[in-house]
Amino acid sequence: MSEINDFIQELSERYYNENDVSNITYCLCKSCENFKNLFLKFHFPNIDTSQPIDDISREFAIDDSRPDFMITVHNKQYLIEVKLGDRNQHFEQYIKTFPAAERSYITNYELGIEKEKYKNDYHFHTWAEFIEYLINKDIQDEVIIGYINYLKAVCSYLEVKYMNFESLKGLYYFNNLVTTLVKTKINNINIEEYSSKYNFSDSWSGKYFCMYKDNSKKCMYPWFGIVYDDKGIKICIDFEFESGYCDVLESKTDEIKNMKLLYSDVQSYEGGVTIKLSERKFKEFESTDKVEKQKEIITSFFNETITKFAEFI
Numbered sequence: 001m002s003e004i005n006d007f008i009q010e011l012s013e014r015y016y017n018e019n020d021v022s023n024i025t026y027c028l029c030k031s032c033e034n035f036k037n038l039f040l041k042f043h044f045p046n047i048d049t050s051q052p053i054d055d056i057s058r059e060f061a062i063d064d065s066r067p068d069f070m071i072t073v074h075n076k077q078y079l080i081e082v083k084l085g086d087r088n089q090h091f092e093q094y095i096k097t098f099p100a101a102e103r104s105y106i107t108n109y110e111l112g113i114e115k116e117k118y119k120n121d122y123h124f125h126t127w128a129e130f131i132e133y134l135i136n137k138d139i140q141d142e143v144i145i146g147y148i149n150y151l152k153a154v155c156s157y158l159e160v161k162y163m164n165f166e167s168l169k170g171l172y173y174f175n176n177l178v179t180t181l182v183k184t185k186i187n188n189i190n191i192e193e194y195s196s197k198y199n200f201s202d203s204w205s206g207k208y209f210c211m212y213k214d215n216s217k218k219c220m221y222p223w224f225g226i227v228y229d230d231k232g233i234k235i236c237i238d239f240e241f242e243s244g245y246c247d248v249l250e251s252k253t254d255e256i257k258n259m260k261l262l263y264s265d266v267q268s269y270e271g272g273v274t275i276k277l278s279e280r281k282f283k284e285f286e287s288t289d290k291v292e293k294q295k296e297i298i299t300s301f302f303n304e305t306i307t308k309f310a311e312f313i
Contacts, residue, residue, distance in 0.1 A: 004142060004145075004146050005146075005149065007146070008146045008149045008150050008153070009153070011024075011150055012150050012153035012154050013153075015154075016153075016154040017084065018082060018083065018084040018085065018086055020154075021082065021084055021151070021154055022058065022068045022069070022082045023058070024147070024150065025039065025082075025147075026056070026058045026069070028143070028144070028147055029056055030056065032141070032143060032144065034141065034144070035141075035143075035144050035147070036049075036053070036056070037049040038133075038134065038137065038144075040053075040071060040078070042125070042130055042133050043078070043080055043104040043106070043123060043125065044078055044102055044104065044123065047073065047078065047102075048073065051073055051074060052073075053071060053072070053073055054072040054073060054074070054075075055070075055071070055072040056069065056070070056071045056072075057069070057070045057071075060079075062097055062098075063097060064093075065090070065093055065094060065097040065098070067079045067080065067081050067090075067094060067098070068080055068081055068082040069081075069082070070101075076100075076101075076102070077098060077100065077101035077102070078101060078102050078103075078104070079094060079098055079101045079102070079103045079104065080103075080104045080105075080106065081094065081103070081104070081105050081106070082106055083105070083106065083107040083108065083109075084107075084108050084127070084154070084155070085108065085109075087109075089114065091105075091114065091117075091118050091121070091122070095121055102123075103121060103122045103123070104122060104123040104124075104125065105122050105123070105124050105125070106125045106126065106127060106130065107124075107125075107126055107127070108126065108127045108128070108155050108156075109126070109183075109184070109185065110126070110184040110185040110186070111124060111185065112185035112186065112187055112188060112189070112190075112214075113187050113188050113214075116187070127151060127155040127157070128155065128157055128180070130151070131148060131151050131152060131155070131157050134148050135148065158176035158177075158179055158180055159173070159176060160173045160174075160176050160177045160180070160291065160295060161173050161291055162289070162290075162291045162294065163177075163285075163291070163294050165226075165228075165233055165286075171205060171226070174205075174226060174298075175205060175206075175225075177295060177298055177299075178206055178207050178224055178225055179193065179207060181224070181298075181299065181302050182194075182207045182209035182224060183209075186303055186306055186307060186310075187307070188213050188214040189211060189212075189213055189306060189307070189310045190210075190211065190212050190213070190214065191209055191210070191211050191306065192209060192210045192211075193207055193208075193209055193210075194207075194208040194209050194210045194221055195208075196208040196223075198223075199223075199225075203227060203228055203229050204225055204226065204227045204228070205225050205226055205228075206223055206224050206225015206226060207223070207224055207225060208221055208222070208223045208245075209221070209222065209223075209224060211306060211309075211310065211313070212313060213310060213313060216313060218248060218313040219313065220239065220245065220246040220248060220249070220309070220312075220313060221245035221246065222237050222238060222239045222240075222245070222246060222309070223237070223238045223240075223245075224236075224237045224238075224302065233282075234276055234277075235276070235277040235282065235285075235298065235301070236264075236267075236274050236275060236276040236277065237274070237275045237302070237305050237306075238272060238273075238274045238275075239272055239273050239274075239275070239309065240271060240272040241271050241272050241273075242271035242272065243271075243272075246272070248312055248313055249273070249309070249312055252312050253268065253273070255312075256268075256273055259308055261275070261304060261305070261308065262300075262304060263277060263278060263281050263297070263300055263301040263304050263305075264276055264277055264278050264281070264301055264304070264305060265278050265279075275305045275309075277297075277298075277301050281297055281301065284297060285297045285298070
């Protein structure tokens, strides 16, 4: 496997853009029946892969439309559009050009409000979801395993496993989840990682991030992570007023104190406010033996908090 790993590493360093990923995925679909079926089932759960695939085309062109993949099964078309960083979308265009096709979109970022707007017209996926889908299939084929490792590299995939805070591994996986969440989009709220020398210290670990709405110049720079000392552990999002990071909230303290939150408690301090994962939810997080449940709790806590505080910008 070492030679395959070396090859994958070299491949990912030289062939990492959107077209490269599409071409390599296409080649694997054409050469490996098992992978092709997995790829199609991921995008179209109801597709009948027991039936012969009439055709799988790369960059299928009609007029000015050229989706990355077009698959034909018994005269029915299945369209897949691939995005890796590129945010030039073709939603309406493909609906118009391929009205009878079943359509899927795969990106390495969250789409936000477009996902809701076109939920009846497209299946929406991320490359991280596809990587996890393949990992969960317990695949033994070395070529597909190599492809998974290639995707991990070109998509900057951060693995999150079970988070036990009695082990440093738990902190490592928690930090990976934080990094993933602070580079996403929730409806019309943009969330971007913000570089700061204060992300980490002796008793806390996390990330500052910038949050702002579409078409708005207002933004805030909260911090999201874990605080720990000899008294215990606290998962929280911190909004500082005095530093200027979140000064737009300074006049909103009464509204913040009266917030109704399912996943968290509000803790005010001089110069800011901390939104802490509630004791009930933290116990639920610690007691489950399922990483998916842990991720759901932390993601829901983050999304609820950001959605509420975005009302102030």
